[in-house]
Amino acid sequence: MISISRLLCGTIGPGDHLRYREKPAAATAECPRPVVVWNCTRQCNLACVHCYATASNQKSPGEMSTLAGKVFINDLVEFGAPVILFSGGEPLARKDFFELAQHARSQGLRAGLSTNGTLITPDVAAKLKDIGFAEVGISLDGIGARNDQFRGKTGAFESALAGIRNCVALGIRVSLRLTITRFNYLEVPPILRLIEDEGIDRVCFYHLAYSGRGSGLQNNDIDHAQTRALVDLIADRTVDMHKRGLHKEILTVGNHADGVYMYLRSLRDDPERANQIMDLLKTNGGNNSGVRIGCVDDRGNVHPDQFWWHYSWGNVLNRKFGDIWSDTSDPIVRGLRDRKKMLKGRCAECKFLGVCNGNLRVRAEAVYDDVWAPDPACYLTDEEIGVAA
Numbered sequence: 001m002i003s004i005s006r007l008l009c010g011t012i013g014p015g016d017h018l019r020y021r022e023k024p025a026a027a028t029a030e031c032p033r034p035v036v037v038w039n040c041t042r043q044c045n046l047a048c049v050h051c052y053a054t055a056s057n058q059k060s061p062g063e064m065s066t067l068a069g070k071v072f073i074n075d076l077v078e079f080g081a082p083v084i085l086f087s088g089g090e091p092l093a094r095k096d097f098f099e100l101a102q103h104a105r106s107q108g109l110r111a112g113l114s115t116n117g118t119l120i121t122p123d124v125a126a127k128l129k130d131i132g133f134a135e136v137g138i139s140l141d142g143i144g145a146r147n148d149q150f151r152g153k154t155g156a157f158e159s160a161l162a163g164i165r166n167c168v169a170l171g172i173r174v175s176l177r178l179t180i181t182r183f184n185y186l187e188v189p190p191i192l193r194l195i196e197d198e199g200i201d202r203v204c205f206y207h208l209a210y211s212g213r214g215s216g217l218q219n220n221d222i223d224h225a226q227t228r229a230l231v232d233l234i235a236d237r238t239v240d241m242h243k244r245g246l247h248k249e250i251l252t253v254g255n256h257a258d259g260v261y262m263y264l265r266s267l268r269d270d271p272e273r274a275n276q277i278m279d280l281l282k283t284n285g286g287n288n289s290g291v292r293i294g295c296v297d298d299r300g301n302v303h304p305d306q307f308w309w310h311y312s313w314g315n316v317l318n319r320k321f322g323d324i325w326s327d328t329s330d331p332i333v334r335g336l337r338d339r340k341k342m343l344k345g346r347c348a349e350c351k352f353l354g355v356c357n358g359n360l361r362v363r364a365e366a367v368y369d370d371v372w373a374p375d376p377a378c379y380l381t382d383e384e385i386g387v388a389a
Contacts, residue, residue: 001204002258004235005250007277008266009242013202013249014134014173018082018292020283034294034325035083036076037114037306040069040100042298044090046116046151059093062299064317066096070103072296072316077107079322083134087114087306089298092124101131110134114177118156120163129170136167137175137204142187143194150184161198168199175202175249182222185230192237195248205234207254207377210366211307224379231258235265254363256286256356257378263355264384278355286357290336294325304336307362332371336361345374351386 001019005011018035042060064072076084084104091097092115104111113128117138120128128136138160141150147157167174178184178191188205195203208221222230231252238250252258259281266274285291290304297303301312302324313333314324328334335342343358350356359375367376382388 002252002256002262003249004238004252004258004262005242005248007259007262007280008235008239008273009247010276011242011247011249020280032292033080033082034288034292035085036081036321037085037087037293037295038072039087039089039295039297039306040064040091040097041089041094043093044088044116045093045118046090046153046156060298064298064300066099068300068317069096069100072300072321073100073104073107073109075316075321077109079320079325081109081321083110083112085112085114085137090116090119092119098127098131101133105132113137114139115163116151116156117160117163119159120166122166122169125163125166125170125172128167129172133172135173135175135202137177138164138167139177139179140191140194141178142184143190146184146187164198164200173202174200175204176200177204177206179206179208180222180230181208181220182226183220185222185226188230188233189237192234192241196241196246200248202249202251204251204253207252207360209254209307209360210363211309221377227255227377227379228261231261232265235262254360255375255377255379256359257375257380259284259286260352260356260380260385264380281355284355286353286355287359287361288357289361290333296321304333305362307360335372339372342372343374344370344372346378346382346385346387347372347374349385349387350380352380 003013003016003019006013006016041063073084086101091113101111111133112135113133114137140160141147144157148154164174176191176195191203234250234252241248263274263277263281266277293305295303295306296316297309300315300317302314302316302321303309303312311332313330316324328337339358340353347353347358359378361371363377364373364375365371
């Protein structure tokens with residue numbers, strides 16, 4: 001996750017203490033405490049074409065019970081995980097969602113929500129506020145009919161917009177999420193206008209991860225030239241809003257080449273800012289799948305992040321999350337924790353490896369059938385990364 005607003009404007013967001021904290025102490029360096037995405041259900045009222053969880057309108061067999069969910073939450077607290085992000089499917093489809101969320105908060109765990117927003121009525125928004133959610137992330141894939149096409153339901157945009165407004169009206173911090181494909185990348189400017197018009201605090205632009213229902217969509221990703229142009233647009237609009245006194249938090253997700261690109265842009269125009277950017281990138285350390293971020297699915301399987309549902313090295317119904325997370329006997333987990341010596345090709349030779357950490361491994365695996373192959377979505381040139389032609 002790259003905070004464009006932090007890198008270019010110095011704007012500090014509420015989650016920056018997680019992204020730009022110093023490296024863990026030696027006692028815990030080999031066992032980092034991750035932000036945990038809990039895909040607490042695979043049930044959803046929409047049918048998004050790029051859903052990494054391959055959600056459906058039915059509750060999946062084996063979904064963790066309320067009791068099992070509370071035990072899992074207790075384990076996260078005991079282990080020292082800083083945040084739990086309730087995701088899905090659609091987490092609000094779980095009948096016991098508020099009970100589970102209240103339990104997490106009662107244990108002192110910071111909680112976030114990732115939702116499609118269509119079920120957030122005024123009453124639901126009030127409950128979210130009472131529980132004390134740090135943030136409500138609402139996914140859109142464009143404006144109006146474009147969003148509905150991606151979401152598989154007519155009227156999804158208007159319902160999500162109502163959910164956004166219900167949250168904003170109560171002072172709940174809202175974060176929009178858009179996944180970039182060749183079908184909707186032109187929707188980025190309207191989405192940026194929307195956050196201004198609706199008083200939305202934050203927006204995350206996700207680069208496409210080839211997993212779940214998105215596993216067959218790599219041909220629908222934008223190309224490298226389009227990616228560069230789009231990241232330039234996002235950066236320019238971020239700076240423009242900041243200059244106008246609109247201190248929005250603008251982030252990109254799923255491609256750590258963005259951070260290096262922000263550094264290279266600034267190196268030409270503002271070397272002092274470039275040095276500050278590099279310091280932040282070094283502190284962040286690049287992609288943190290299996291390191292500072294983890295995922296648990298609806299059945300209790302533990303994954304390196306929310307895009308790795310095809311791979312797990314333990315289940316919280318059988319073993320505590322902390323014990324699973326601390327176990328590096330699995331070769332992929334061990335590799336993710338020390339991946340620099342595992343990477344191949346351009347990634348292994350890149351002079352910015354220390355601030356990118358090999359980018360998104362699941363994307364390399366999807367294209368090359370090799371977890372350690374170069375990430376095909378890296379749009380930086382060989383010259384930019386110091387790799388001989």
